[in-house]
Amino acid sequence: xxxxxLKNIFVFECIIYILIILLLFTELNEIFPISPVWLxxxxxxxxxxxxxxxxxxxxxxxxRIQLMANGLSSFLVMIFAVLHNLFYALSELIGKSISSSIFxxxxxxxxxxALVLCPIVFLVTAIFSIISYSKxxxxx
Numbered sequence: 001x002x003x004x005x006l007k008n009i010f011v012f013e014c015i016i017y018i019l020i021i022l023l024l025f026t027e028l029n030e031i032f033p034i035s036p037v038w039l040x041x042x043x044x045x046x047x048x049x050x051x052x053x054x055x056x057x058x059x060x061x062x063x064r065i066q067l068m069a070n071g072l073s074s075f076l077v078m079i080f081a082v083l084h085n086l087f088y089a090l091s092e093l094i095g096k097s098i099s100s101s102i103f104x105x106x107x108x109x110x111x112x113x114a115l116v117l118c119p120i121v122f123l124v125t126a127i128f129s130i131i132s133y134s135k136x137x138x139x140x
Contacts, residue, residue, distance in 0.1 A: 003057060003058075005053065006053045006054060006057065006058070006067070007133070009046055009049060009050045009053070010067065010070070010126075010129065012046060013043060013046050013047065013050065013070075013071075013074055013126075014126055016039050016042055016043045016046070017043065017074070017119075017122060017123075017126070019039055020036050020039050020040065020043065023036045023039070024036055040077065040078055040081075041078070043074050043077070043078070044074060044075050044077065044078035044079070046071075046074065047070070047071040047073070047074030048071065048075045049071075050067060050070065050071035051067075051068050051071030051072055051075065052071075054068050054071060055068060060136060062132060063129065063132045063133070063136065066125045066128050066132060067125070067129055069121060069125045070121075070122055070125035070126055070129055073118045073119075073121040073125065074118070074122050076113070076114075076118050077114055077118045077119065077122075079114075080110045080111075080113040080114035081110075081114040081115075083106070083110040083114075084107055084110040084111045087103045087104075087106040087107035087110060088103075088107045090103045091103035091107060
């Protein structure tokens with residue numbers, strides 16, 4: 001039964017991911033006026049739930065690694081976005097100093113992680129997880 005919940009969480013995450021991309025990069029937000037922030041607030045906890053359910057219940061090693069990476073990447077998008085804003089605020093508070101440049105570096109790194117790396121990891125692991133699900137289903 002947990003495998004069914006895990007599959008539903010995974011599908012729901014993929015749907016939310018597609019909605020976020022459409023809301024950010026198309027004119028869908030004029031038709032469907034919802035802020036992507038609310039979708040991110042749904043997306044991140046689902047990733048954490050998926051991570052722990054996968055760790056506990058999935059036996060296939062390859063699929064477990066893919067789903068755990070998928071869940072972590074969806075959870076870490078929000079974490080890195082918050083860290084980006086935190087490091088920016090700290091660098092502005094400190095002003096011009098050596099520690100400020102460290103915070104600027106950390107701000108840029110967390111920005112790249114939140115907006116480039118985590119979504120790419122989510123997309124790649126989602127595709128490979130779907131392939132692994134279908135292969136496992138064909139074996140049964």
